Amino acid sequence: MFGNDPLTGRGAELTDIGRALGGDGKFSGAVIAGPAGVGKTRLAREVLARADAAGTRTKWVVGTESARPLPLGAFTGLIGDTGPNPMASVRNIVNSLVAQQQKDRVLVGVDDAHLLDGLSAHVVHLLAQSRGVRLVVTVRTGSSEPDAVTALWRDGLLTRLDLGPLSPSATHDLIEKSLDGPVDTRSAQRFWKLTGGNALFLRQLLKDQVAAERIRQVAGVWMWDENVAVSSSIGDVVGQQLGRLTPELALVVDTLSLCEPLQVDVLGELVNRADVAVAEQMHLITVERTDAGLFARLAHPLFGELRRATAGEMYLSTIRGRLSRRLAHDDRDMHRTVRRALLLLESDLEPDPELYLRSARFAMTLLDLELAERFSAAAAGCGVGEASSVQAMNMVLLGRGEQAEVVLRQLSEAGGGDQHQWATVRAANLIWMLGNPTEAWAILEGLAASDETPAELATRHAIEACVDAVSARCSVAAEKARAALASEDLPDFHAMMASVALVMALGAMGEVDDIGGVADRALARAATSFQASHMRFWFGSVHARACRLTGRIDDCVTSANLLADSAREVPGLAYANLAFLLGHAALVSGDLPRAAKLLHEALAGVEKHGVTTGLRPASCFALAETHAKLGEPEASMAALSEARQCVPVDYSFMHTGLSVATGWALAAGGALAEAVAAVQAGAVAAAERGQPTHELACLQAAVQWGDASGAPRARQLANSLDLPLANTIARHAESLSAGDGRGLLAVAGEYRESGDRATAADAAAQAAVAFSAGQEGKRGLYAAALAQELADECGGLCTPALRSPVVPVPFTGRQREIAELVAAGLSNRDIADRLVTSVRTVEGHVYRACRQVGAASRADLAAIMRAGPGRRP
Incomplete structure (x- = not known):
């Protein structure tokens, strides 16, 4: 796993050293200076290895403490015994290396030059002065190197390169190369924070975590959420003192x-x-x-x-107790209070249940639900009755639906003034954590039959709005959510529930005027609420989905980034929700590699925490689309298969997402007719449910795959919705139907301006085909170049539209479908079975398609289809 010792994050330094070694006469090489462990030796070794591979003769010299007392101690490997006249040996070494340089290029690496004896340093200085031999020298900063070494850069003989620690991104890359797999962002940040980007420390710390199994793969992603494992080796590396x-x-x-x-x-x-x-x-x-x-x-x-x-633990417990006592009057903010409570909890002092309970709420506000669980359990253990309610709310937020159901049932049936409120929280847990809106509705109906205060009515309406939203009763959901939010007595948890339902409903109906205001108020309330703080990222994802449905891509990305900046650290399940939010924003804006990485992190978080929320299917939907757009049909179909297993039966609002994900997975595999049929069925269902923007999303996907039959319906929706996106989709379908290259190119510009680069690329590729069919070759080439530019911006977009070859006469529908299946790797027999036709018919279509694009074979046809309009094989 660690044998290849990857060099990562030093591309700029390699370029600078290569320039210094280039032989322009200004320098004889480079000095790499830096503190211990930043990778000076590794970088110098890489330079020599590359030079050796290019035919340059290389020598490696190392300064050591043991050889320092010996004259020319660093060069004994080259000259053996120095004899009675060390200065003669100096001349022999220099003359020998310069003579070799006259025959072949010679590159000498000098490691730890600060440890060279005086004569060895003099040799290095003479070699640099000779301007013949090239040198790469490493020096540890903060040490007392010989004057001859200092003169190397002081006199302008070698250029000095100060090597700093690895950046966070380079640290992430190095870890992933060492582990040969993706690492979640939080774990990489933790490694960087602990090592300061020191490559030596990083490699050893990573080895320790792997050896102790503290870092493990979850759903294909390496995650490190455990305590740090330290070995004697890391102690030797970091600080023997x-x-x-x-x-x-x-x-x-x-x-x-x-x-x-x-x-x-x-x-x-x-x-x-x-x-x-x-x-x-x-x-x-x-x-x-x-x-x-x-x-x-x-x-x-x-x-x-x-x-x-x-x-020892007893020793540390005593110190924690002393710290806790001293900090007792320093509770100026939530962080300090939580810090003192944790010190007390792990000390040898008497417990403080009220501090634990207060800190549990603060920890929830600060997103650390695992720590909140410890505090609330400690308070409950001290007999604080209120602790059970905090525990119950924390269980809901942790996604532990089954456990929360047991506790919430008891609280809602225990009697007392809070019975109604806990019954509504229980209903919310059933809806969102257990995927059972039917049982939740039964509870809410029971509450409706009782005498309710205005405040209780508002809490019930907030949760009923959620049932209506997941059941795709959008107008009813919006009405109840607004009624609930109008109450001044609505608890924070219920306010967030009502806000979620309202944004879902407004986004589905295409009513954009209120969405931004609802989102701003909900997020402002959540920032200081222990009940709602953890839900801000989930709510952000709901808001982002509404932004995408209504064509406000920039708002989606901006909101996601602001939420990511709203917390210093995002632990546990909260990070899984944040990773999904950022991954979804990357997907809709066309940053596909980043989207794939973040969405896999979200799915790994779901797996690690064992939650049953809608985060799993939502992550799978997005992954199916992302991998499909990257031209990865197997990964797309795998994500779709997982999504199908975890979509709750009664979650009607997820059906559109499932239809579109199904279509993308099928399209990636070349089954365009089946893909179009999937989203057409989804569009019909969305229309029946009164979700016009969901219907538009289905029609848009079909148009991207070459089906313009929905153009009349798209125009009807555009006329009834006050959304620029709706008009763009209608124009897209109409232009495709008419073979209007100029219209398609204009549509591509509109998509691009809105932030949707992937769909813009598809429209531009379709414009290229239309121009070519209309004998407008130059316009076709321009559109194809634009499509490829956008595809590259998306990180390697590979969609059906981009795989359509630009030819004078475009494929017929059946020819294109068969060509897509050829590109997907299906045999003629497989294609015939899928399309319910004969092998001979398939062979005929393949033959004609090959002639049409100038392909010499079936393999050439597949290569042309995969290359797309901007890259001819």
């Missing part, structure tokens, strides 16, 4: 390992202030001045992991 600390210095480091950053004044009350100063001088900690005073933190994040792994 940690194992030799005095008890006083150890206390400084261990205190910060449990709570950082910490004000120096506070730290000085818990440890000896003089020891804090010594720890800073030894680079165990860093102290920085801010407007709030001096703050101390560990010099490296891994110091804390190493110390916690080796210190």
Whole structure:
């Protein structure tokens, strides 16, 4: 897994070194300078390996502490015994290498030049002065290197390249190459944060997590949500001095390992202030001045992991208790309160149930539901009755529908003033977590038969609106949701439920005027609510879907990015919802590789947390479309198969998504007729349910696959809806039906302006075919080039429209269908069986299609279809 030692994130540095070695006479090579572990040696080795592969003769010299006392110690491997006259040996080495340079190019790598003895450094300096031999030299910054080494860049002999840590994206790439598979973004960020981008630390830490099985593959994605596993190797790499600390210095480091950053004044009350100063001088900690005073933190994040792994639990519990007592009056915000509560929970002090309960709510607001579960369980263990209600709400948000149902049933049947409210929460859990709106409706009907206060009526309407929304009763859902949101007494949880239902309904009906305002109010309320904070990303996905249905792609992307920026860290299930939201935004805007990565992360999160919400089918729908658009039929069909298994029977609002996903998966496999039939059936069903934008989505997909039969209906919808997207889709269908290249090109521009690059590419490709059929070759070439440009912007878009060859006479419908199936890899017998026709008929269509595009064979036809209009094989 780690044998290939991948070099990642150093492309710019390799280019700079290559330029310095290029022989323009300005430099004789490069010095790679940087702190320990950033990858200086690895980069230099890569430069020499590439030079060796290109035919350059290479030499590798290493400076070491053991060889430093010896004259020419670094070069003993080249010259053996230096003899009585070391200076003669210096001349021999230089002359030998320069002579070799006259025969062949010679590149000398000098590693750890700061450890060279004086004569060895003198040799390197003379070689650089000779301007013959090329050099790549590594130097550790902060060390005392010989003057001859310093002169290499000071005198302009070698260019100096200061090598910094790996960037977060380069760290992510390195991990994925090492593990040979995708890694979820949170895990990669955690590795980067702990290692600071130090390549040496990163490789060792990654090996430790794999060896301890702390990082595992879930649904094909590597995820690291466990505690850090540390080995003796990482201790040797990061800081050997940690194992030799005095008890006083150890206390400084261990205190910060449990709570950082910490004000120096506070730290000085818990440890000896003089020891804090010594720890800073030894680079165990860093102290920085801010407007709030001096703050101390560990010099490296891994110091804390190493110390916690080796210190005794009773010792750490005592330190946590002291910290908790000292921070008792520092609860200025939620983060500080949660931090103090966690210290107390893991200390040897008496519990504080009220603090635990308050911190459980704060942790929910801060999105850490697992921590909230610990706090609420601790409060319940202390006999706090209110803790059970917090636990129940937390279970709902965690997606643990079955567990929540047991607790919510008890709360809703226990009597008391909260019985009605808990019954509505139970109904919401049945709808969203257990996929059972029928039983939820029965509960709500029972409440409707009782005497309700105006506030209770509002809570019931909020949840009833959800049942109506998932059942595709859009106008009724919108009416009830608005009535609920008009109540000033509506709890935050119910307000979010009503907002979800309202945005779903408005998006389906194409009523865009209120969507933005509803979303802004809901998200503002959720930001400070323990009941609703965790739902903000789920709500964001509902809002994004409504934006897509109504053609507001930029709003979809902007909203997703703002939500991603709304929290410093997004743990657990919340990240799965956020990954879906960002993945969906990437899909609709045409960033397909990013969409695939994020959507797989969302699905892995669903798998890891074992939730039964609609997040799984929604992720599968989006993945089926993404892989289809990337020309990956097997992956698309696999996502569709999973989606079909997890769509709740009564979720009518998901049926359109299932129809479109089915169509894309079929289209990716070449079955265009079946794909069109799937979305045509979806359009009819959406019309019957009163979901005009859902119907439009189906008609648009059909047009993208070459079917313009829905043009009259698309025009009817455009005339009844005040949506620019509806008019664009109608014009798309009408232009395709008429073979109007100019109309299709104009439609491509409209899609592109709206942010939908993928559909714009399809329309441009269809314009290219139409122009070619109309003997407008130059316009056809322009449209084909535009289609390819958009396809490239999308990261390799490969749709049926882009696979249609640009020829003077386009394929007939049956020819194109058979050509698509050939490109998908089906044999003539397979095609005949699928189309219920004879093999001879298929062979005839394949023959005529080959002649039409100038293909010499069936394989050539498949290659032409896959290449598309802008790339001829």
